[in-house]
Amino acid sequence: xxxxxxxxxxxxxxxxxxxxxxxxxxxxxxxxxxxxxxxxxxxxxxxxxxxxxxxxxxxxxxxxxxxxxxxxxxxxxxxxxxxxxxxxxxxxxxxxxxxxxxxxxxxxxxxxxxxxxxxxxxxxxxxxxxxxxxxxxxxxxxxxxxxxxxxxxxxxxxxxxxxxxxxxxxxxxxxxxxxxxxxxxxxxxxxxxxxxxxxxxxxxxxxxxxxxxxxxxxxxxxxxxxxxxxxxxxxxxxxxxxxxxxxxxxxxxxxxxxxxxxxxxxxxxxxxxxxxxxxxxxxxxxxxxxxxxxxxxxxxxxxxxxxxxxxxxxxx
Numbered sequence: 001x002x003x004x005x006x007x008x009x010x011x012x013x014x015x016x017x018x019x020x021x022x023x024x025x026x027x028x029x030x031x032x033x034x035x036x037x038x039x040x041x042x043x044x045x046x047x048x049x050x051x052x053x054x055x056x057x058x059x060x061x062x063x064x065x066x067x068x069x070x071x072x073x074x075x076x077x078x079x080x081x082x083x084x085x086x087x088x089x090x091x092x093x094x095x096x097x098x099x100x101x102x103x104x105x106x107x108x109x110x111x112x113x114x115x116x117x118x119x120x121x122x123x124x125x126x127x128x129x130x131x132x133x134x135x136x137x138x139x140x141x142x143x144x145x146x147x148x149x150x151x152x153x154x155x156x157x158x159x160x161x162x163x164x165x166x167x168x169x170x171x172x173x174x175x176x177x178x179x180x181x182x183x184x185x186x187x188x189x190x191x192x193x194x195x196x197x198x199x200x201x202x203x204x205x206x207x208x209x210x211x212x213x214x215x216x217x218x219x220x221x222x223x224x225x226x227x228x229x230x231x232x233x234x235x236x237x238x239x240x241x242x243x244x245x246x247x248x249x250x251x252x253x254x255x256x257x258x259x260x261x262x263x264x265x266x267x268x269x270x271x272x273x274x275x276x277x278x279x280x281x282x283x284x285x286x287x288x289x290x291x292x293x294x295x296x297x298x299x300x301x302x303x304x305x306x307x308x309x310x311x312x313x314x315x316x
Contacts, residue, residue, distance in 0.1 A: 004050035010293035062088035082207045097314040102296035103287035108159040110286040114256030149198030152205030195222040207234035220246040228254040232286040235260040254278040
């Protein structure tokens with residue numbers, strides 16, 4: 001079976017060789033492509049002849065799906081699938097699996113980092129300190145004891161809750177009728193109560209039709225003027241114009257953003273929040289750590305071997 005990994009997975013040569021050995025031992029042929037290219041025709045060329053294609057967050061539109069007649073399994077080395085033409089895959093009976101769980105720890109840790117950065121003005125204080133400045137006007141706030149609203153209580157949201165418990169935070173979550181682990185002290189409530197009560201709102205929900213613009217003008221208007229918003233989920237979950245206005249007018253105090261309407265590099269003329277001082281931004285890196293990349297490589301291999309053995313895992 002031919003397996004084409006058509007974009008880099010962030011792993012070193014030693015890990016690539018390890019993957020090749022593991023798959024070759026089962027009679028499979030693995031091809032690595034070492035650069036990322038979003039051109040549709042190039043994606044088609046790279047996937048041609050493969051029964052299994054592996055991508056990370058490379059866009060995989062319907063045109064690509066329809067142009068790869070040999071494709072049987074799309075192994076996505078990522079958690080979210082909003083970049084994949086899922087309906088086209090279903091129509092062609094192509095199995096799609098993701099690498100669920102590989103970045104849970106990584107995203108949760110960056111979430112805590114962004115919260116503390118925004119609360120303590122770390123990013124703003126760094127260049128100021130280097131220029132001989134002081135803390136004047138930039139004294140921040142403790143995380144300890146704050147009320148944090150978590151929107152999206154999957155694996156990442158739950159792990160964020162576990163980390164926040166160490167800071168003695170009160171944790172609110174949206175009530176979706178799903179039971180939470182007994183050791184997690186999460187108060188399940190409705191959206192209005194969560195937004196009105198939280199000092200920090202952090203997003204960990206997938207992007208789909210029901211979550212696009214989930215946080216818009218009405219939702220931001222419910223938040224405390226002293227509250228901050230953290231988005232390590234997907235950019236379009238938050239209405240960009242509404243957020244910009246809320247930050248400019250002081251409707252909310254600040255934001256920490258790892259995701260945007262488009263993938264970095266960002267155009268400052270389009271992403272207006274980049275011009276605001278009360279925003280800390282990172283270039284969609286929450287999922288990306290050395291350890292996470294190793295974990296997802298292992299999950300990808302396991303997904304492929306399990307599917308080949310007739311016992312597919314992480315199927316979406």
